[in-house]
Amino acid sequence: MIHLKGYGLTLEQMRAILYKDEKITLDKEAIKAVQNSRRAVEKIVSSGEIVYGINTGFGKFSDVSINEKDVHALQLHLIRSHACGVGTPFEELVSRAMVILRLNALMKGFSGIRLEVLERLAYMINHHIHPVIPSQGSLGASGDLAPLSHLALVLIGEGFVWEANKHIPAANVWSEHGLQPIVLEAKEGLALINGTQAMTAQGVINWLEAETLAYQSEWIAAMTMEALHGITDAFHPSIHEARGYLEQIDVAKRMLYWLEGSQLVTKQGEQRVQDAYSIRCIPQIHGATWQVLSYVKEKLEIEMNAATDNPLIVEDGNIVVSGGNFHGQPIAFAMDFLKVGMAELANVSERRVERLVNPQLNVGLPPFLSPEPGLQSGAMILQYTAASLVSENKTLAHPASVDSIPSSGNQEDHVSMGTIGARHAYQIIQNARGVIAIEAICAVQGVEYRNELLMAPKLLKKWQEIRTFIPSITEDRVFSKDIELMQNYLRT
Structure with missing residues (x-):
């Protein structure tokens, strides 16, 4: 209770x-x-x-x-x-x-x-x-x-x-x-x-879903690293402590947690000296999104407990004061910031999808993860869908809070548009989940080509769970259903 x-x-x-x-x-x-x-x-x-x-x-x-x-x-x-x-x-x-x-x-x-x-x-x-x-x-x-x-x-x-x-x-x-x-x-x-309860309510749902998705994006990125023989040296604690962002330090720590015991990842110099940014900079990029989530959480928890109507009856009922606590500017800014942070989480995920499917970048995996390259397209169009969602997010990420239209005969001559920002943030989160689901499907297939038995034990459990509803790509099929099933898995 x-x-x-x-x-x-x-x-x-x-x-x-x-x-x-x-x-x-x-x-x-x-x-x-x-x-x-x-x-x-x-x-x-x-x-x-x-x-x-x-x-x-x-x-x-x-x-x-x-x-x-x-x-x-x-x-x-x-x-x-x-x-x-x-x-x-x-x-x-x-x-x-x-x-x-x-x-x-x-x-x-x-x-x-x-x-x-x-x-x-x-x-x-x-x-x-x-x-x-x-x-x-x-x-x-x-x-x-x-x-x-x-x-x-x-x-x-x-x-x-x-x-x-x-x-x-x-x-x-x-x-x-x-x-x-x-x-x-x-x-x-x-x-x-x-x-401000409409924008704040949508903001609460946004944050709860975004937090879950941000955690999920890390183990999925770790699985991608296994599929690409990623270099774990980039997650050495000293690197991240040298910069000092707590969120970055925490992401690097969690990446090593997920990859512990993996026989698929590498050390620098074993296959190459360093990875591309979408792999090497996971702590920096994902960590920055966690900074956004921290900021948004602070503002939401203030607003959730705020008196936002007008007038307010204060000082034990002795004074009634007209003010402006109903103005949604703080949440408008927070939602616009959340939009950017979650759009970027999807953006970097799509770049990892490209590395998984592109034969020039995927370190020997089949082109587009196809079982029969040329005859079958494999995951080629999965990347197209991810790119489409990322591009749509770039439009939605335009800040709603920079706009204002006067109302009520110009008495209310500056407005926040915070509810629009909150609605758009929600759509960005749904799109981001779609992109991250696509990365998961491709990563699961990639590690299977490498030999899933060499995976980190914690990631192998995730792989086994996913394989109960996403079968191996042995023949081209309608991948829309796979994406939907993977999104539902991440959502629940």
């Missing part, structure tokens, strides 16, 4: 909630802060004091006062009007992450929302009630307004919920659970949608 309290939530805890169905509960101490901030909102409403978001319009309408009798209608209109998302929905796992993160932010006690609403969000998490949320439509600056409005629609009995890969009306789901939709009160609609 993980206690949500508005701070201290980690990526590892998110992994447990998302992938292992760990249940959540609301922290008792944090509940007190939530209740204090709600009392402050109720006091403002009853006193008639004009405060943005509680009894005013929104955005350019911030100077329009709202009568006390209309504050309920104001919240309902807000959710409906802002639910303008379009395009393919976010994956259900991203939707789940969005609910978790919005709840955790509201548990900080700065938002003036009722405990009843937070309990319903917790119920959604523990009972797998996941909103269907279109993935396009957020500027990533007044919060992820459109995506989070689709989340809020479910609370009020509108919108749709995922169920067995289908979209079920939320009203039906609440009826099945014996619950009534939530009726939003003052400020609650704004509290639900004013935040």
Whole structure:
């Protein structure tokens, strides 16, 4: 059981909630802060004091006062009007992450929302009630307004919920659970949608998948080294300690771990003095991607525990302040950085694929790893596919955060586009997995030509696992299926 309290939530805890169905509960101490901030909102409403978001319009309408009798209608209109998302929905796992993160932010006690609403969000998490949320439509600056409005629609009995890969009306789901939709009160609609949880949720999924793929890329690269009789001297600890990057040192250490006991790798001077950069510089290149992952992890874990709505009720409910914590610039930069790091991991993997299949570079392996060169093409077009994915990544890696378009009558005149960056980062990670899967298929075939019994024991186990679903290339076949199977193996 993980206690949500508005701070201290980690990526590892998110992994447990998302992938292992760990249940959540609301922290008792944090509940007190939530209740204090709600009392402050109720006091403002009853006193008639004009405060943005509680009894005013929104955005350019911030100077329009709202009568006390209309504050309920104001919240309902807000959710409906802002639910303008379009395009393919976010994956259900991203939707789940969005609910978790919005709840955790509201548990900080700065938002003036009722405990009843937070309990319903917790119920959604523990009972797998996941909103269907279109993935396009957020500027990533007044919060992820459109995506989070689709989340809020479910609370009020509108919108749709995922169920067995289908979209079920939320009203039906609440009826099945014996619950009534939530009726939003003052400020609650704004509290639900004013935040960065769409880009951050997608960012969390991105990071968790990227971390796994980065580890996988190392043992696959080690297998490629065996297929190419790579030189292990390049991983000598002293080299990497001389430069000083911890991530580089760690990659070199893990490469030696995977290659321990291999009879296929070589020492410098045995066959050649040094390898090409895509082999020799694995610690430097992969290590730099790990540096990116470290940076992104730091920013995500801050944002996962941040109060990102507006206005915020601070100092024990005594002050209500309008600010800009909803602006997604920190996550926009982090996602753009992640795009570059993961695109480069795929880039260097594709270069190793080329070395495995190119007869001028593969140290005596059959041309294109073909069982009958000329009559059969072997892995020739696998490299084409890898090159295509790498090239697509170069386009997707263009930073979304360098763009901005004014909105709301120029009141919101600078936006982050962080949600676009997060979506593109996810696509780059999927493409990178495809490239690394292709390297794995080629490396497995390459070491088989060398004699898999001479492999490092740890890599031999990986080879044997893969051979249970990827057969040896004894005849040309539809390799698209092989790539799909290898991607699924890496994904799970």
